[in-house]
Amino acid sequence: MVRPAHTIRPKPEHEGKSSERRGFLRWILFAAAGGVAASMGVLVKLVVPQKTGGYIPTVKAGDILVYAEGVKKGKPVHLDDLQVGDSALTYPKGKEANYANIIRVIRAQPDAFQPPTRVDWTDRGIVAYSSLCTHLSCTVSWEKRTAITASIMICYCHNGLYDPLRGAKVVGGPPPRPVPQVPIKVDAEGKLIITGGFAGPVGPLL
Numbered sequence: 001m002v003r004p005a006h007t008i009r010p011k012p013e014h015e016g017k018s019s020e021r022r023g024f025l026r027w028i029l030f031a032a033a034g035g036v037a038a039s040m041g042v043l044v045k046l047v048v049p050q051k052t053g054g055y056i057p058t059v060k061a062g063d064i065l066v067y068a069e070g071v072k073k074g075k076p077v078h079l080d081d082l083q084v085g086d087s088a089l090t091y092p093k094g095k096e097a098n099y100a101n102i103i104r105v106i107r108a109q110p111d112a113f114q115p116p117t118r119v120d121w122t123d124r125g126i127v128a129y130s131s132l133c134t135h136l137s138c139t140v141s142w143e144k145r146t147a148i149t150a151s152i153m154i155c156y157c158h159n160g161l162y163d164p165l166r167g168a169k170v171v172g173g174p175p176p177r178p179v180p181q182v183p184i185k186v187d188a189e190g191k192l193i194i195t196g197g198f199a200g201p202v203g204p205l206l
Ligand code: FES
Pocket: 133, 134, 135, 136, 137, 138, 155, 156, 157, 158, 159, 160, 173, 174, 175
């Protein structure tokens, strides 16, 4: 039904202005809430440690590396066990339950390493890296070829390739970054000992 023209009350001017004011206030409140949320996000990032995909290694200086598999599982890895071109999958002794601690050691000629390998973190040609693939956290394997320069750290899940002589630089496949190096030394008995933590987060980042 059409309302007679005289019954349609024109909107008083002050009503229009107050609704504009309410809209403006709402906008201000939204903007303020957004600002607070953004600041809280920055604060949380500063206070809470960066997530590392849930993998929190507990490797520390003094840990003895032991075999993670094979007939020598649980036994310390000795320098003489490994010839140039060999590799072993290891854990710090007593910390096998934490997959974030898994470490691959490789033996090369001491002068074979190139940047960005931390040569001061190697000893007598032994270098150690996290063995947790940075793509989707499969275990990184070792493919020994005729020469150490041709051998490669490989993740068979999606053919991720890491160069062991160049700081585990990614040379193929989907891993987004190198597996981090961890410093080691050979003790007086020839055992491999960790001397510090990983160079960076292990496994995939969230
Ligand atoms: S999980 Fe290693 S390449 Fe995908």
